[in-house]
Amino acid sequence: xxxxxTPGHALDAIGRAEAVQLADALAARPxxxxxxxxxxxxxxxxxxxxxxxxxxxxxxPALVEIDFGAWTGAALDSLHxxxxxxxxxxxxxxxxxxxxxxxxxxxxxxxxAMVRLREAHPGxxxxxxxxxxxxxxxxxxxxxxxLDLFQRIEIAPASRSLVRLGADWVRVEAINxxxxx
Numbered sequence: 001x002x003x004x005x006t007p008g009h010a011l012d013a014i015g016r017a018e019a020v021q022l023a024d025a026l027a028a029r030p031x032x033x034x035x036x037x038x039x040x041x042x043x044x045x046x047x048x049x050x051x052x053x054x055x056x057x058x059x060x061p062a063l064v065e066i067d068f069g070a071w072t073g074a075a076l077d078s079l080h081x082x083x084x085x086x087x088x089x090x091x092x093x094x095x096x097x098x099x100x101x102x103x104x105x106x107x108x109x110x111x112x113a114m115v116r117l118r119e120a121h122p123g124x125x126x127x128x129x130x131x132x133x134x135x136x137x138x139x140x141x142x143x144x145x146x147l148d149l150f151q152r153i154e155i156a157p158a159s160r161s162l163v164r165l166g167a168d169w170v171r172v173e174a175i176n177x178x179x180x181x
Contacts, residue, residue, distance in 0.1 A: 002079070004072040005065050010040045018158035019048040021179035025160070027052045032124030035117060037063040037131060045158065046129040062113035063130040069100030093147035103147050107137035114138060118165045135161060142170045 003009045011019060026049055035058045036046035046057040071079060079085040088095045092103040110130065117126050132155040140150040142163055154176050155161070162174040 002068050002071050002074050002076060003065075004068040005039065006073055007040065011044045015041065015157060016044070016048075018179045019045040022158045022160065023048040023052045025180055026127065029125055029127075031055070032121040032126055033058055033117070034127045034129070035060050035063065035113075036129035037061075037065060037134070039065060039131075042129045042131065046127070049127055049129070060113050060117075060128075062109040062116075063128060063134060065131040066103070066106050066133050067101035068097045070098035071100065089151060091148050092150055103133070103137055103150075106134055107141050107147065110134050110138040111141050114163070114165060118167075132157075139163070139172060139175060142172050 022045065031049075031053050034046050034050040034053070034055060036042040038059050038061055042063070043057060043059070050057045068074075084098070088097055096102045114128065117128070135155045136150045136153045137147065139145075139153055139155075139161060140147055142165075145152075156176055156178070158179040159176045160174070160179070160181075161172070161176060164171040164173060
């Protein structure tokens with residue numbers, strides 16, 4: 001199912017275990033903040049990380065999942081094979097789900113949030129917890145990759161990617177590290 005922003009989609013037992021593994025992997029990091037999308041599943045993951053550091057989870061609506069519009073709640077099997085779904089996945093830079101949010105808007109809000117958080121925590125390490133398409137859109141921006149090619153980036157649940165963002169430079173140092181790495 002394409003859950004999108006539908007409330008009530010919490011982590012299952014596997015997701016909770018992955019969140020703990022991720023928190024363990026980040027336990028020794030000197031974090032300045034843990035910031036998450038407002039959705040349950042990201043809040044749970046962020047809470048596992050923030051809890052290890054004795055800090056609260058900050059919520060940033062700019063990190064929320066893409067709005068899939070009319071496709072929200074649809075079974076993926078019902079979308080596969082349709083021309084609209086094929087175009088959406090082949091041309092994310094221009095195609096949009098029916099009544100949904102354009103990927104360019106997702107990218108803009110995610111990158112803007114990252115820049116804003118860099119300015120709020122200069123030189124510090126901040127963990128952002130978001131959703132696969134949002135993460136891929138931000139990574140595509142920093143890799144100077146067209147959104148039409150962003151499906152080449154794999155983002156698994158509870159994986160982490162590392163982006164170092166300076167005022168006038170950026171380095172993508174890791175993509176899709178497993179939770180325990």
